[in-house]
Amino acid sequence: MENTTQIEPAQNQAFLSSQQLLDHWQAHRRLTRRLIEAFPADQFFTYSLGGMRPCSELIAEILGMTGAGMEGVRSGRWDAFQTMDASSKDEVLAQWDQVTAQIDTIWPQIPTSRYQEVDLAFGLYEGTMYWFILYLIDNEIHHRAQAYVYLRTLGIEPPAFWDRS
Amino acid sequence: MENTTQIEPAQNQAFLSSQQLLDHWQAHRRLTRRLIEAFPADQFFTYSLGGMRPCSELIAEILGMTGAGMEGVRSGRWDAFQTMDASSKDEVLAQWDQVTAQIDTIWPQIPTSRYQEVDLAFGLYEGTMYWFILYLIDNEIHHRAQAYVYLRTLGIEPPAFWDRS
Numbered sequence: 001m002e003n004t005t006q007i008e009p010a011q012n013q014a015f016l017s018s019q020q021l022l023d024h025w026q027a028h029r030r031l032t033r034r035l036i037e038a039f040p041a042d043q044f045f046t047y048s049l050g051g052m053r054p055c056s057e058l059i060a061e062i063l064g065m066t067g068a069g070m071e072g073v074r075s076g077r078w079d080a081f082q083t084m085d086a087s088s089k090d091e092v093l094a095q096w097d098q099v100t101a102q103i104d105t106i107w108p109q110i111p112t113s114r115y116q117e118v119d120l121a122f123g124l125y126e127g128t129m130y131w132f133i134l135y136l137i138d139n140e141i142h143h144r145a146q147a148y149v150y151l152r153t154l155g156i157e158p159p160a161f162w163d164r165s
Numbered sequence: 166m167e168n169t170t171q172i173e174p175a176q177n178q179a180f181l182s183s184q185q186l187l188d189h190w191q192a193h194r195r196l197t198r199r200l201i202e203a204f205p206a207d208q209f210f211t212y213s214l215g216g217m218r219p220c221s222e223l224i225a226e227i228l229g230m231t232g233a234g235m236e237g238v239r240s241g242r243w244d245a246f247q248t249m250d251a252s253s254k255d256e257v258l259a260q261w262d263q264v265t266a267q268i269d270t271i272w273p274q275i276p277t278s279r280y281q282e283v284d285l286a287f288g289l290y291e292g293t294m295y296w297f298i299l300y301l302i303d304n305e306i307h308h309r310a311q312a313y314v315y316l317r318t319l320g321i322e323p324p325a326f327w328d329r330s
Contacts, residue, residue: 152215
């Protein structure tokens with residue numbers, strides 16, 4: 001009798017594990033933290049280009065969406081974005097570290113089946129939870145890169161993109 | 166007798182499938198294509214901020230690294246970055262579409278086991294192949310976001326980040 005085991009097409013097999021994606025994200029977060037550290041304190045809340053938001057507001061969006069978003073992924077409860085309450089870079093970095101720890105705490109509590117579930121993130125954005133988590137990561141890369149340009153125009157060399165140590 | 170089946174920790178289970186990651190990337194590539202279309206033709210090869218490369222060179226890096234990189238992922242043969250040979254936006258867009266098709270062709274030829282293999286990408290960057298593919302995607306998001314700032318300072322509204330249609 002021939003072996004009739006169904007072979008799953010390669011396209012439907014895992015690209016990476018949940019733990020690997022977490023590690024990838026936290027590596028990006030280390031780079032974003034380094035960007036905040038490199039930004040001049042006296043420009044962090046004010047400097048902008050082309051009418052865009054200053055670095056502080058770009059980081060505030062990342063922080064607020066990530067904290068509340070990960071809670072939504074875990075529990076299906078979507079609270080409003082958390083607001084960043086900080087008037088210095090040190091306070092921003094402290095909140096950054098809190099959200100980093102929050103991600104590490106929440107991640108193992110997310111059932112694997114949840115990644116493929118469709119939910120209405122923040123009551124607004126419908127999609128699978130893996131899509132939403134990728135959105136959080138991509139949005140961080142996108143806004144951080146804009147702050148790279150701010151730094152360059154301020155004459156400051158940004159942290160190396162490839163270095164996630 | 167108790168059921169002693171080993172339950173794999175959630176952290177080691179799949180975050181998303183290979184096909185889902187491909188779809189995610191191609192959605193990003195549609196946005197990058199729209200960014201190229203939105204960039205003024207007379208500024209595409211020249212305009213820059215802070216001593217950075219013009220939009221044409223940011224896109225050339227994405228194109229060259231992606232084309233040669235995907236061939237390396239498939240075959241383990243790492244040729245030099247492909248260079249972009251284009252003197253107009255239309256030529257850039259034509260090369261963009263070639264690489265889009267190349268990714269779609271190569272993707273199903275990559276054995277699933279390859280994602281977890283370690284290789285020396287371009288003879289320089291050691292890592293797993295899933296890490297390298299994520300690097301290609303992240304690098305595209307990073308450079309595209311910098312071109313967003315160029316557009317803003319040129320007084321042009323960039324394509325919406327969330328729209329990947």
